[in-house]
Amino acid sequence: MVLIINTTSDTDVTAKIGSSLKEKGRPFEIIEASTLKISHCIGCNYCWLKTPGECSIKDDYEQILKKIIKADQMWVISDTALGFIDHKGKNIYDRIIPIATMNLKFKNGQMRHYLRYDHKTDIGLICNGEADMDQLRKWNERAALNFDSKSLGVYGTDRIEEVTACMC
């Protein structure tokens, strides 16, 4: 299943993606997150040490997390700021931490956390606005390490057809 999380208020983008995926017969779900209550990560470490796997912040992110751990692909649509994704987009990434456990290992020569679940979710990013795209591509690749998965790439909203071709 392809999970698309739209943190922008532009629903035309998700409408385009939805109709394209429907046409292709690919299973997907779109979450319009701009209308949801999603806090930033407060770094309390409860999801690792006090309530393993559960975030201490009880807001709308919990329903998203439950879907992420079952999705084959997660695509975040984000506005941009300061050459990067904006804080709403970044909060979606920051709040994934419960999918990792506290326990550590070395993977490809670097420290990493063991994942809590067996299923792996590849991640892609769609940017609405100007940004340092090369940096974002590098960053999304690094971010995918937290899912023990791979980056599906970073695209602008002007390349939706190309993006939907990657959604499977």
Place this chain on the structure above:
Amino acid sequence: MHVLIINGSPRVKKFSNTDKILDKFCEGLSEKGNSYLRYEISDRRQWETIRQAWDESNNILIALPLYVECIPGLLLEFLETVTPHKDDADISFILQSGFAEGCQLRCGEEYLKLMSKHLGCRYKGTLVKGDNFSIRFFEDEKRDRITTPYKRMGQIYGEEASFDSEECKAFTGPEVFPAYVRVLVGLMFKTVARKSFEKISKEWGCTKPLDYRPYGT
């Protein structure tokens, strides 16, 4: 030099590793005759005051933990609200993380350099250092063993107003651990570290295993 210091950690001050790092760093900074104002973005009530200080400062230092390979969402939210300078302010960063190797922080460091331009500031370097996860769990001498080296970094920054010196660059430590160290540390992860995390977990009132799956598979 007068410095605006912003603790960019979303964690409350009492438990903030970045805060404890800044305590030592500021000791060194003061020893070299500098003054500073220090704020925490985790306290939203301070945001308006920090914005005013931002407008009036020409030496800015932001200390932050690495969150998913870059800056925390809350710090990003705050910085989206400041008025960019007009190339009339210097900005430096302390980027710290739990992961110990320098290579883990480089992508975040690259972004901080780019972000400085978007903030209209002259980039004066980033002090990069990992292996700070346990600061919040330690007190007194144990904590000091981790944080005291930052005092020297504060002295250097106080004299040079940047982190460009070789000593600051070397402060990061190894970019990756040699294979034999990875074997030893990997063994520690499976034994001592695991037990230590389980102990903390129990002290925090946890009754479930650390790899518990609340949402099924």
